[in-house]
Amino acid sequence: MMKGNKICEILDIQYPIIQGGMAWISDGNLAAAVSNAGGLGTIAAGNAPPDVVRGMIHTAKSLTDKPFAVNIMLMSPFVSEVVDVVIEEKIAAVTTGAGSPSAFAARFKEAGIKLIPVVPAVAIAKRMEKLGADIIICEGMEAGGHIGKLTTMALTPQIVDAVSVPVIAAGGIADGRGMAAAFMLGAQGVQIGTRFLVANECTAHENYKAKVLKAKEIDTEITGMTTGHPVRQIRNKFTKTFNEIEAEENKKEEPNMARLDELLAGSLRLAAIDGDVDNGSVMAGQISGLVMAEQTAAEIIQEIMDKYNELTTGGCC
């Protein structure tokens, strides 16, 4: 365990590296692999029905006896059933996105489940702390998938100053340098998605992984800036179509943005499961350009920690 690190203490893990919850991508296999390697793996519930989430949890439990998390997407139509499953299965920690977990915070606390909301702004971080959050994940817009407006560099120190619970930085981090930088900003842990997406144990379609491995730093773009649900993904035929529809709807007197959200929901599955990376949505972070090789989760974590330790021990100058 990293000495004196609050994230490791609270979550009972060896390294303060959390694998980001990625809908349709991070299942029980990946979560267990990351947890076995000393980090905190995360199963993404996404919009999945409760029995599917339970299945992923059972897979993870069959592969590891270490703690892991479930990411609950609060806009899911199954959100309350998924919360029931997580409580019944006595999951160690829950990360939440896309809304406020206020309706469930008391139940998590009662069940001894650590509550870790992912937030894009100081005001929300403060609100989540009042709600009883054990840790806050501060996510910058460098991240893949649904994002906020601020960068990790600007957001992290401001959230660290605003709350008294420990903070995990996310967005744009894929190696030991990024982790060291996040710690300089006051974070005590990092959440990493894109790099784990290409882990050997990740069951995402090989075409999806290939797209991320091939991507350069300029290859992601944000769609949905005007729908209120901006998403970072790798530029392809799908993003082009999406942008065209978005522009078209914006010209109408009463734009139908729900049309776009529906398009997006099905498209992630299309890319991650079916491997159609032209017509599907290949969500990934800006750091994709740095992600070069498929490795095991253990190799990824070891490489990150080795570099982090090299940079932070002995100090500079």
Next chain:
Amino acid sequence: MVFEKIREIIAEQLGVDADAIALETNFRTELKADSLDLFQIINDIEEAYDITIENAEEINTVGEAVNYVEANKK
């Protein structure tokens, strides 16, 4: 009093004219506040009155925020 103060907080956060804000004004539909704006407004109100607003998600109109503060302020 409370209404004037809250109106000032909202006007500043959303960059709208204070005169355009009435008790029955809806944050989302009329003032076009998104969830982040609302969190910011709730935080500012909490700090101004040194209170904690429970179930902030249930507040839809300016009047509901004013009523909450009047019932709970110290």
